[in-house]
Amino acid sequence: MSSDPSDPSGAPDEQGPSQWEELMRSLFGSDSEEAMRQLRAQGLDPQALSSSAAFQNDPKMFQHVLDQVKRLLTATGDSPVNSDVAHDVARQVAVAEGDPSLTAQQVRVATEALSVAELWLDAATELPPAGGTVSALSRSEWVERTLPAWNILAQPVAASVVDALTAILKDQLPDSLGLGISGEGFPAGLLGAAGALDPSQVIRQLGAAVFGMQIGTAAGTLSREVFGGTDIGVPLLAEPATVLVPSNITEFAKDLDAPEDEVRLFIALREVAHARLFTHVTWLRGHLLGLVESYARGITIDMDALESSLREIDPTDTEALQGALSGGVFGLQSTDEQKATLLRLETVLALVEGWVDEVTARAALPHLPHAVALREMIRRRRAAGGPAEQTFATIVGLELRPRRSRDAASLWASIDREVGSSARDGVWDHPDLLPGTADLDDPSGYFARRDQVTAEQSDVDKALAEIFSDAEAGTTDDDAPTEAVDGEQPESGPDDPTTPA
Structure with missing residues (x-):
């Protein structure tokens, strides 16, 4: 860049260098001069950018760029979205x-x-x-x-x-x-x-x-x-x-x-x-x-x-x-x-x-x-x-x-016709109650499928109740082994394998 005062196109702009110096100081701190030297060594002269007409004619634009660069390079946190x-x-x-x-x-x-x-x-x-x-x-x-x-x-x-x-x-x-x-x-x-x-x-x-x-x-x-x-x-x-x-x-x-x-x-x-x-x-x-x-x-x-x-x-x-x-x-x-x-x-x-x-x-x-x-x-x-x-x-x-x-609107209308708006809205009480894709495919069959699920669940509950009932019956006092008293062996029947020959 020419420093000849008779060459207005090459004269350094007084505002530009100070702006870029501000940028260097804000980004690089006390190492701003070293940063400038390394950038020039790589063929990039930050001061040359000050001749940009956009920055000379619109200081607000430079300030916007400065703020954006500072925000980007000094951003903190691990969020993947800025x-x-x-x-x-x-x-x-x-x-x-x-x-x-x-x-x-x-x-x-x-x-x-x-x-x-x-x-x-x-x-x-x-x-x-x-x-x-x-x-x-x-x-x-x-x-x-x-x-x-x-x-x-x-x-x-x-x-x-x-x-x-x-x-x-x-x-x-x-x-x-x-x-x-x-x-x-x-x-x-x-x-x-x-x-x-x-x-x-x-x-x-x-x-x-x-x-x-x-x-x-x-x-x-x-x-x-x-x-x-x-x-x-x-x-x-x-x-x-x-x-x-x-x-x-x-x-x-x-x-x-x-x-x-x-x-x-x-x-x-x-x-x-x-x-x-x-x-x-x-x-x-x-x-x-x-x-x-x-x-x-x-x-x-x-x-x-x-x-x-x-x-x-x-x-x-x-x-x-x-x-x-x-x-x-x-x-x-x-x-x-x-x-x-x-x-x-x-x-x-x-x-x-x-x-x-x-x-x-x-x-x-x-x-x-x-x-x-x-x-x-x-x-x-x-x-x-x-x-x-x-x-x-x-x-x-x-x-x-x-x-x-x-399809979903047809389903909700069908539920409303069958059981009323209160029961229709009650379907939202729990996610497990929500209709599925089969109900969207066939809204008219919603209640038949729901009754089948309820019946199957009732059968499972009944089977579980019987299992638990049998288990409790197997541990009653009548079935418990006779405990020995004063060191004596419990009585054995004639067919008991523990009976001595």
Whole structure:
């Protein structure tokens, strides 16, 4: 770089070097000068970067880069998902198409719809209201409320992917940084402020950042599509609550023949029905999340596909890594245990969606003229999914779509006709009572199969009772051997083998 003052293009920028010196000091501490010397020896002059027009014209951009680099290299903890990155990306994606603050009118209309829905639903189910807060949320607020659940859902798969990244890139990362450092680790002088980091640790931080970007992208995109807190069938709110996202409901209603008020009330019915189920069936939330986690932990990574996708990219480029991981890196092999877990998960998701579908329709029909059409529209929407759900499938390894929700709705309607809504809702009392795939295949035969199971269980109980009864009878006083008194031998009968000849 020229220092001739008559050459404005080559004159060092007064702001640039001080900014990069700040960066060096923040990352390398007292060893910043040594770090600069080693970087120049490798042909990378950090001071030359200060001539970038972007940094000269936009100091805020430099500060953003500085904060991101510091956050990445000084990240602590063993989580495979960088929740800070997920949060930042999700907020950016959520507001990309606009996210104005809700007006008082929007909040009032949404909360009133939820209150009316509670009253109508009382006639369709014995489960009481969920309680908790009643809210209207902007897209950004929806992200804030649900992002912790997304991070938890993605962690099992993220851990597997980060391990795979570490195995593939551990020898590639140091050279890609242009530092010529061996795979044994970075010199202490190069990361003095954060402590010496070896390539594996850097890769794990990069992997966590990439997964954070993917989670943020999925959650941010979903925030522009969802209507409340329960749209995907898995509870995303940790506490009992009912919420609506008015901006998305308005957008959805534009393409429908039904009035927006009807659309809002129908969606509010679905939200409060989900909330009642997840609140009062206390085992359900943990059961669903446990099945997701169990399935995700068994997912295998296609190492060949992953290595191929990483071959032509810079592993320090988090956006390139994100694209590589979105190209299908999950192995196709599924163990019998994986298949069984996936079947149970899909069945429970269908049962949840079918129950909500049935009680919502029963509550809406007396009040909403377009209830039948709205029910079919929501069914198709849930069955088809959307771009955000597809993105979520790439980061969790499965699609959270209720493939058999229509069959499940028919089953719940059949149970209601036979025994009433109270007994129908009582099926949720314990996971062992839930219908299975055979019941979805043949809803009309549910009670016959249940009676058969009950009869078989009764036979087993009867057999066990007889066994225990016989065992107790075999140890009564009449059958007990006569004890010797004062050293005498017990009396023996003529046929007793102990009788002397």
